[in-house]
Amino acid sequence: MIYIVTAFLTSLVVTLLVVRYSHLHAQFTADSDLTGVQKFHTRPVPRVGGVALLVALLVIWGLLWFTEREQFKEFGLLIVASLLAFAGGLAEDLTKKVRASVRLVLAMLAGGVGFYLLDGAITRIDIIGLDWLLQFGAFSLIFTMFAVGGAANAVNIIDGYNGLAAFVSATIFAGFAYVSFYLGDRLLLVSSVAMLGAIGGFFVWNYPKGLIFLGDGGAYLIGFMIGEISVLMLARHPIVSAWFPLLICVYPVFETLFSIYRKRLLRGGSPGMPDGVHLHMLVYRRLVRWAVGSRDEKRQVQRNAMTSPYLWLLSSLAVIPAVLFWQQQTVLMIFVFLFAVTYVSLYRAVVRFETPRWLVLTKRALGPLALGRGDASFPGAAVEVDQIAHQRVAILMGCYNGQTYLREQLDSIEAQTHRNWVLWVSDDGSTDDTAKILDEYRSRWGEDKLRVVDGPHQGFARNFLSLVARPEIEADFFAYCDQDDVWVASKLARALDVLERVREGDQPQLYCSRTLLVDAKSQPLGFSPLFDRKPGFKNALVQNIGGGNTMIFDAAARKIIADAGWDLDVVAHDWWTYIAISAAGGHTIYDPKPALRYRQHGSNLIGSNVGMGARFGRVFKLFQGQWHRWNDANAVGLRRIDHALTGSAKRTFTEFEAARLGSSLFGRYAAMKRAGVYRQTTLGNLGLIVAVLFKKM
Numbered sequence: 001m002i003y004i005v006t007a008f009l010t011s012l013v014v015t016l017l018v019v020r021y022s023h024l025h026a027q028f029t030a031d032s033d034l035t036g037v038q039k040f041h042t043r044p045v046p047r048v049g050g051v052a053l054l055v056a057l058l059v060i061w062g063l064l065w066f067t068e069r070e071q072f073k074e075f076g077l078l079i080v081a082s083l084l085a086f087a088g089g090l091a092e093d094l095t096k097k098v099r100a101s102v103r104l105v106l107a108m109l110a111g112g113v114g115f116y117l118l119d120g121a122i123t124r125i126d127i128i129g130l131d132w133l134l135q136f137g138a139f140s141l142i143f144t145m146f147a148v149g150g151a152a153n154a155v156n157i158i159d160g161y162n163g164l165a166a167f168v169s170a171t172i173f174a175g176f177a178y179v180s181f182y183l184g185d186r187l188l189l190v191s192s193v194a195m196l197g198a199i200g201g202f203f204v205w206n207y208p209k210g211l212i213f214l215g216d217g218g219a220y221l222i223g224f225m226i227g228e229i230s231v232l233m234l235a236r237h238p239i240v241s242a243w244f245p246l247l248i249c250v251y252p253v254f255e256t257l258f259s260i261y262r263k264r265l266l267r268g269g270s271p272g273m274p275d276g277v278h279l280h281m282l283v284y285r286r287l288v289r290w291a292v293g294s295r296d297e298k299r300q301v302q303r304n305a306m307t308s309p310y311l312w313l314l315s316s317l318a319v320i321p322a323v324l325f326w327q328q329q330t331v332l333m334i335f336v337f338l339f340a341v342t343y344v345s346l347y348r349a350v351v352r353f354e355t356p357r358w359l360v361l362t363k364r365a366l367g368p369l370a371l372g373r374g375d376a377s378f379p380g381a382a383v384e385v386d387q388i389a390h391q392r393v394a395i396l397m398g399c400y401n402g403q404t405y406l407r408e409q410l411d412s413i414e415a416q417t418h419r420n421w422v423l424w425v426s427d428d429g430s431t432d433d434t435a436k437i438l439d440e441y442r443s444r445w446g447e448d449k450l451r452v453v454d455g456p457h458q459g460f461a462r463n464f465l466s467l468v469a470r471p472e473i474e475a476d477f478f479a480y481c482d483q484d485d486v487w488v489a490s491k492l493a494r495a496l497d498v499l500e501r502v503r504e505g506d507q508p509q510l511y512c513s514r515t516l517l518v519d520a521k522s523q524p525l526g527f528s529p530l531f532d533r534k535p536g537f538k539n540a541l542v543q544n545i546g547g548g549n550t551m552i553f554d555a556a557a558r559k560i561i562a563d564a565g566w567d568l569d570v571v572a573h574d575w576w577t578y579i580a581i582s583a584a585g586g587h588t589i590y591d592p593k594p595a596l597r598y599r600q601h602g603s604n605l606i607g608s609n610v611g612m613g614a615r616f617g618r619v620f621k622l623f624q625g626q627w628h629r630w631n632d633a634n635a636v637g638l639r640r641i642d643h644a645l646t647g648s649a650k651r652t653f654t655e656f657e658a659a660r661l662g663s664s665l666f667g668r669y670a671a672m673k674r675a676g677v678y679r680q681t682t683l684g685n686l687g688l689i690v691a692v693l694f695k696k697m
Contacts (some may be wrong), residue, residue: 003190004197006063007056011201014052019211022046028094045210047093049202050218054079054086056198060190074187077117078228084110085152085224089216100272103216104153110224111148111231115141120231122147126242126329144231151227154252156219157259160280162301163207164308165214168251168315169222170199175248175323176229183237188229195225208305223252243332248322250339251315255279258343266648277504279343282350283310285503287359310359317342388496393421393552394475398455398463402483403433405599408522409485410441412596418492422448423481424473428455428463434483456566464548464573465566468558478558480548480574486522486597495552498589508557508586510578512546515598522597531680535588537649540579541634541656542688542697543679546588548574550595557581564640571630579634583653584644628696631660652676660697668692 022030030044057079064072088106092098114120122144124131134140159165177192199222205211214222230245246253259278260271284307318339325331349356395413399406413423423445425438435452442450453470455463464480467473477496481487488494495511503509517525531545539545551574553561560580570576582588638645638653645653655675662668672692679685691697 002067003060003063004193004200007060007194007197008201010056010059011052011198012204013201014055015049015202015205015212018046018048018052019205045213047213047215048090048217049206049212049214050086050090050093050216050221052202053195053198053214053218053221054082056201057082057194060194064190068186068190071187071190074118075190078114078187078191078225081110081114081117081120081228082221082224084113085149085220086217089156089218089220093215093217098216100153103156103220104149107152107220107224108145108149110152111145111227112141114148114228114231115144118228118232119235120144120148120228121235122231124234124242148224148227148231150253150256151230151249152220152223154249154256155223155226156216157256157278158252158280158311159214159219160278161284161307161311162210162305163203164280164311165219165222165252166199166203166206167308167312169226170196170203171312171315171319172226172248173199173229175319176226176233178323179233179240179244179326183233183240185233185236188233188236191225191229195222207308209301210304239327241327241329241332243329243336244322244326247318247332247336247339250318250336251311251343254340254343258347266646277351277507279347279350280307280311282347282504283307285501286350314343314346388418388493388500389420391418391420391477391496391500392475393418393477393479393492393496394473395421395423395479395481396464396467396473397423397425397481397483398428398460398467399425399430399434399438399483400428400455400460400463401430401432401434403430403437405484406434406437409481409483409487410437412485412487412489413481414445415489416487416492417490418496421479421492422475423450424467424470425450425452426455426463426467427452428460429457458567461570461573461576462566462568465561465568465570465576468573469562469566475555477552477554479552480550480577482549484599485549486518486599488595488597491595492552494591494593494595498591499552499554502587502589504587506556508560508581508584509554510546510557510581510586510588511550511552511591512574512578512588513550513591513593513595515547515550515596516594518597518599520599522599525600527594528598529680530592531590533678533680535578535582535590537579537582538652538676539678539680540575540582540588541631541652541675542677543684544572544575544578545590545680546574546578547598548572548577549598550591551577553577553581557584557586560584560586560641560644563644564637568637568640569633570637571633576634576637580637580641583638583646583649584641585646585649627691628660631697659692660695665693668695672697 018029026044026046029046029048061072061075061079064075085107088098088103092103111120121140123134123140125134134143155165155169158168173192173196177189177196180188180192202212202214202218206213226249230249233240233245234242255278262277263271263273284304287310288303288306318335321335322332325335413421427434427438438450438452442452453467456466468478477499479492479495495513499509499511514530515528517528519525528547533539535545557577561577564576564580568576578588635653635657642650652675655671656677658671659668659675659677662671669689669692672688677688679688688697
């Protein structure tokens with residue numbers, strides 16, 4: 001009891017001093033990055049909580065000289081071994097310049113130091129074959145270093161929200177303390193309760209208000225201690241199943257392994273590259289919607305704190321059975337498997353917007369919103385006006401002889417509830433009164449709201465793409481706009497609301513929606529098709545689900561489109577936009593709620609593409625070879641942005657090209673199946689097969 005209380009009070013006081021006098025050291029210790037992909041705080045915060053943990057351990061070490069001198073030496077050696085891991089993390093906290101790979105190597109070396117100083121060697125993991133290899137000293141050393149370094153890195157990965165890593169780690173040390181007490185191992189018991197007390201003292205100031213962060217030093221110190229105690233427990237006590245430390249630590253460990261799988265295998269990127277789609281980040285964005293969007297610091301901190309309990313509960317699903325069944329290997333293995341299934345199922349549900357509503361915390365609802373992730377729905381969240389009001393939208397309108405309906409469209413833009421917009425019009429050589437109407441509205445609105453430029457005179461697709469590529473157009477979001485539609489007043493506000501709620505770091509975003517079809521006199525005719533299959537690159541290659549007049553995309557997506565150039569020979573700017581953004585791993589949201597009145601009239605360049613006539617037209621174009629030529633043009637564009645394509649998209653595109661161009665009928669069909677491309681309807685997918693058979697794709 002004396003150790004946990006002493007560690008708690010020491011950490012409590014040291015952390016308080018760090019917080020109280022933060023103004024004296026903030027230039028070195030404060031985390032001032034408020035915009036990074038893994039940053040969720042609202043003001044600079046000291047990130048050296050690990051110092052308090054280390055001081056608490058040193059105090060316990062000194063106390064052992066008077067209480068249990070026989071443990072003094074080994075406990076001191078344990079602290080010495082931890083210093084490399086702690087130093088690497090602390091150096092990053094102070095300089096912000098230490099690469100993740102360097103910190104990982106230092107943590108692994110710390111495991112090596114423990115191997116020699118404490119005989120902390122992994123010689124069994126209760127897996128046939130590997131246990132034999134672990135009898136060789138060199139293999140055991142390497143495996144131990146990887147295990148300890150991996151544990152340290154795993155804790156650092158989950159250290160994203162107030163109280164998350166601290167509470168999860170505290171429960172792990174509590175489990176270690178329970179088993180160590182049963183085993184009668186004083187070193188492991190003292191080490192566990194010392195860490196438990198030290199984390200508790202830090203936790204008081206970290207949760208819920210986030211007055212101080214663990215920092216990399218604290219996370220790596222905790223992770224090292226978890227890894228080293230796990231190793232020592234297995235090395236010193238053969239009756240402990242090797243699956244016990246794995247299960248009790250499975251949440252941070254599985255988070256790390258799953259992240260490597262996502263980044264390396266699915267995206268073809270570096271596992272060390274930070275991203276915004278760890279499970280705890282998705283919980284923050286998609287489950288904890290209380291106070292979403294508020295700029296008020298207090299409410300943002302509350303939302304941050306409300307994220308952690310979800311993961312505390314998830315972690316407890318492993319910690320509790322691990323402590324109960326620490327000797328029963330088969331039971332432990334079953335629970336490891338069950339945790340993996342639970343984690344993946346939860347992750348999949350959150351990503352696909354299929355989370356049960358009882359798991360979602362909302363402040364108030366704005367109504368249901370389907371987001372084109374299968375048939376999932378995204379219950380409305382409270383993204384408030386002050387969150388999206390500062391977002392600047394560049395409306396990109398392509399014009400050509402649009403005098404008949406232009407005024408009505410301009411009036412609907414002026415009526416938008418989101419006021420922070422500027423309209424850029426590219427006039428592609430109009431010979432009617434289009435220019436006169438634009439001058440009239442520019443005089444009324446001012447130059448800061450309406451800018452007119454000359455188009456390239458090379459068709460509507462290049463006209464729109466030329467606007468996207470203009471470097472002088474700067475905004476947070478970009479919205480295509482036809483000259484003859486009528487926008488719903490909330491069109492921009494709703495789209496920005498959705499995009500803000502589902503944002504995932506710097507992932508490109510594209511919003512599109514269903515439309516209300518109207519005739520030349522704006523009388524309703526019906527709705528555009530309702531799509532319910534998941535948007536994505538495999539769909540985009542063979543079908544466009546979003547009309548350009550509904551599309552809104554962010555600056556990251558704009559860069560991808562601009563990189564491809566405006567001079568592409570694509571059939572339509574909107575289809576190409578869907579292809580390019582999804583190929584780069586972008587997030588496409590399909591909103592089934594109509595956002596505009598899509599006017600159907602004799603001068604439409606494309607039209608609604610609805611009905612039997614449109615279906616027969618597509619079949620006719622298929623056999624004429626038009627679809628093949630369109631895909632050729634899209635392929636040229638994809639090669640231009642090859643650097644931005646994800647690994648998965650590259651593989652899909654390669655198989656798609658083989659399906660289109662292969663000489664063997666069966667080879668083309670097999671390539672199509674490997675590519676996994678699909679349209680939104682059964683009839684459309686039958687058309688794909690026909691196109692492949694006749695080499696018309």
